[in-house]
Amino acid sequence: MEQARELAALSRLIGRQIALLIDRQGRIELLIVGEPGRIVIPELPRARGASGRLRGLRLLHTHLNDTLLDQEDLMDMLTSRLDSFSVLSVSEWGEPLLHQQAHLSPVVKENQELYQVHPAEHWEKASVNHTEQVLALENELSRVYTEAQSLQANTKDAVVGSKNMGRAVLVSVSNQTRDEQASSLAELEELAKTAGVVVVGTLTQRVPVVNPKFIMGKGKLMELEVLALRTHASLIIFDSELTATQQRNLANLSERKILDxxxxxxxxxxxRASSKAGKLQVELAQLKYTLPRLTGGNKSFDRLAGGIGGKGPGETQLETDRRRIRERISKVNTDLKQLRNQRALARDRRSKGLIPVVSLVGYTNAGKSTLLNVLTRSDVLAENKLFATLDPTTRRLRFPHERELILSDTVGFIRSLPKELKEAFQATLEELESSDLLIHVVDTSHPEYEMQMKSVEKILAEMELNDKNSLLVFNKCDKLDEETLGILKNQYPKAVFISALNSFGLLELNKAILENLHWEHWLKQTQGNMVSTDETRSDLDEEYLKELLNNSHSEYRIQ
Known part of the structure; x- marks a missing residue:
C-alpha cells in the first residue's frame, strides 16, 4: 500500500510516468522514468528458456490521467514477453486511483483476444497472487505446446529429428487473393522443410498496402508474437522479401530470428552447393543480399581505423564491413568469370564435335533429375524436395548406330526467384544459351502446374531464351485420371506426356527429341566423322526407337 502511494506521489511530483520491473520474488529489478504520456522499456536480458517461456518479470507503471491499459501497453507486454502488465492511475493530487492488470491468454479461441485484461478496480482492493497466476499461465502454455508436439509427431509430414532443428512460424502479408496467399505459403512451407525447418504455425494477412515500417499492423504483430510464443518457434519466416528497415524493426520487436x-x-x-562454381554463386548471392542490409549495430568499433598518425577520424565499423563485402564481391566475380571462360571453352569443344546439346528446364521438383536418371541410367540425386539439384549435371547419351547427344540437368526455377540468385547463377544458366533443345518439364500432378509453367516461361523470357527451340513435356502423368489426361492432350497437342518414375511415354519422348533436333541435319554433318554412310539412318520407325530406348546409356560425365 505504502509503495503504491509513494510511486503515485513521485510520479505526479516529477510529471512523468514511472515503471517498475518486478521479479517473481517481488524484488524490483529495474526502475524506468518515462515521459508524461508514455514509457519506453529498454532492452531487457534474454528471456528464459523452454522451461519457462515468459521472462519472469512483471511491469507496473503509472498513468498521470484517468486512462488505463492501452494498445501500446499490451503490445509492450507481448513483445517483451512479460508475465503481466499493470497500470496505476494517479490523481492530480498525487493519489493512486485505479489499478488494472493484463496477461497473455494461453489459448485463443475464435473471436477471443490474445490477452486477458482484468476489469479496473480501486487500487486498495487490488489483490492478485502473481505467483499462482504466472504458474497457471505457464502450465497452460506448456500443455498447449505438448499437444502441438504430439500432433506433429503423429502426422506423416513430421520431420525426423525435428527436436534438433529450428521451429518456424510462416507469415504471408500481401494484397493477393486468399487462394494466391495460401498457394504461396504452401510453397514456402515446402522450402522450409527442404531447409530442415519444422513449421509449427502460419499467419496470413491481406492488406491493400504493405506497412513500410513493420510489414504488418500492430494487432497482427501481437498475434504473431503470441503464436510464436505458444509454439516455441525460434524462427519467423516471411513469404516476401523484407526491406532492411522492416527486418531491423521486426528484429527489435522480437527475440526470434527473422528471415524472408x-x-x-x-x-x-x-x-546443397557442392561444386566450386555452385559455392561461389551462392556466396555472391548472399553477399549482394547482405550489403544493403548492413547496420551499424556495434558502436564500440566505430572509427576503428582512426587514431594517432591517421589521416582523419577513420572509417566506422559499418563502413569497414561494407568495404570488405565489396572487395569479396569483386573477388568472387573474378573467379566466376574464369569459370565462365572455362565453360565457354568446353561448349566450343562440344560444338566442334557436332554433338547436339539438350537441356532439361522446369520448375523445381518437376522431376528433371529423375528423367535424366531414367534416360541415361545414372544415379543423380533425385529427391521429392525443392532444389534437390543445384549444381548442373551433364551426361553424354549414346544411341545405337553411333548417335549421341549431351543431356544436361539444370537448377529448378521458382516463382519470385530472388534477383541476387538470378545474377549469381547466370554462369550456370549460360549453359542453356548453347543448347540446341530445351525440354520444359512440367509436374502435371501439381494443382498449380499452369502457374509454374508461366513462371518458367517468364524467367526464360528474361534470359532472352523464349525463342529457343523447346519441347513441352508433362511429367507424373501416372497420377492423373484418364479424363484429365485427355483434356490436357487436347489442350497441348504438341506436348509429350510421360511418367519418368514409371518409364511411361519415354518412347514418344525420344521420338519427339529426335524430331525437334532435326536429327537428319546432325547426321549429314557427322557423316564421315563418327559414323559411316551405310550406318546412317534417318528413319524413325518404332523398332528403331525401341532399340534406342533399350540400349541408350550414359557414357561419362562432362564437367
Missing amino acids: RTQLILSIFAQ
Whole structure:
C-alpha cells in the first residue's frame, strides 16, 4: 500500500510516468522514468528458456490521467514477453486511483483476444497472487505446446529429428487473393522443410498496402508474437522479401530470428552447393543480399581505423564491413568469370564435335533429375524436395548406330526467384544459351502446374531464351485420371506426356527429341566423322526407337 502511494506521489511530483520491473520474488529489478504520456522499456536480458517461456518479470507503471491499459501497453507486454502488465492511475493530487492488470491468454479461441485484461478496480482492493497466476499461465502454455508436439509427431509430414532443428512460424502479408496467399505459403512451407525447418504455425494477412515500417499492423504483430510464443518457434519466416528497415524493426520487436523468402532460398542453396562454381554463386548471392542490409549495430568499433598518425577520424565499423563485402564481391566475380571462360571453352569443344546439346528446364521438383536418371541410367540425386539439384549435371547419351547427344540437368526455377540468385547463377544458366533443345518439364500432378509453367516461361523470357527451340513435356502423368489426361492432350497437342518414375511415354519422348533436333541435319554433318554412310539412318520407325530406348546409356560425365 505504502509503495503504491509513494510511486503515485513521485510520479505526479516529477510529471512523468514511472515503471517498475518486478521479479517473481517481488524484488524490483529495474526502475524506468518515462515521459508524461508514455514509457519506453529498454532492452531487457534474454528471456528464459523452454522451461519457462515468459521472462519472469512483471511491469507496473503509472498513468498521470484517468486512462488505463492501452494498445501500446499490451503490445509492450507481448513483445517483451512479460508475465503481466499493470497500470496505476494517479490523481492530480498525487493519489493512486485505479489499478488494472493484463496477461497473455494461453489459448485463443475464435473471436477471443490474445490477452486477458482484468476489469479496473480501486487500487486498495487490488489483490492478485502473481505467483499462482504466472504458474497457471505457464502450465497452460506448456500443455498447449505438448499437444502441438504430439500432433506433429503423429502426422506423416513430421520431420525426423525435428527436436534438433529450428521451429518456424510462416507469415504471408500481401494484397493477393486468399487462394494466391495460401498457394504461396504452401510453397514456402515446402522450402522450409527442404531447409530442415519444422513449421509449427502460419499467419496470413491481406492488406491493400504493405506497412513500410513493420510489414504488418500492430494487432497482427501481437498475434504473431503470441503464436510464436505458444509454439516455441525460434524462427519467423516471411513469404516476401523484407526491406532492411522492416527486418531491423521486426528484429527489435522480437527475440526470434527473422528471415524472408530470399534468405530461406539462399540457405537451401548454401546447404546443397557442392561444386566450386555452385559455392561461389551462392556466396555472391548472399553477399549482394547482405550489403544493403548492413547496420551499424556495434558502436564500440566505430572509427576503428582512426587514431594517432591517421589521416582523419577513420572509417566506422559499418563502413569497414561494407568495404570488405565489396572487395569479396569483386573477388568472387573474378573467379566466376574464369569459370565462365572455362565453360565457354568446353561448349566450343562440344560444338566442334557436332554433338547436339539438350537441356532439361522446369520448375523445381518437376522431376528433371529423375528423367535424366531414367534416360541415361545414372544415379543423380533425385529427391521429392525443392532444389534437390543445384549444381548442373551433364551426361553424354549414346544411341545405337553411333548417335549421341549431351543431356544436361539444370537448377529448378521458382516463382519470385530472388534477383541476387538470378545474377549469381547466370554462369550456370549460360549453359542453356548453347543448347540446341530445351525440354520444359512440367509436374502435371501439381494443382498449380499452369502457374509454374508461366513462371518458367517468364524467367526464360528474361534470359532472352523464349525463342529457343523447346519441347513441352508433362511429367507424373501416372497420377492423373484418364479424363484429365485427355483434356490436357487436347489442350497441348504438341506436348509429350510421360511418367519418368514409371518409364511411361519415354518412347514418344525420344521420338519427339529426335524430331525437334532435326536429327537428319546432325547426321549429314557427322557423316564421315563418327559414323559411316551405310550406318546412317534417318528413319524413325518404332523398332528403331525401341532399340534406342533399350540400349541408350550414359557414357561419362562432362564437367
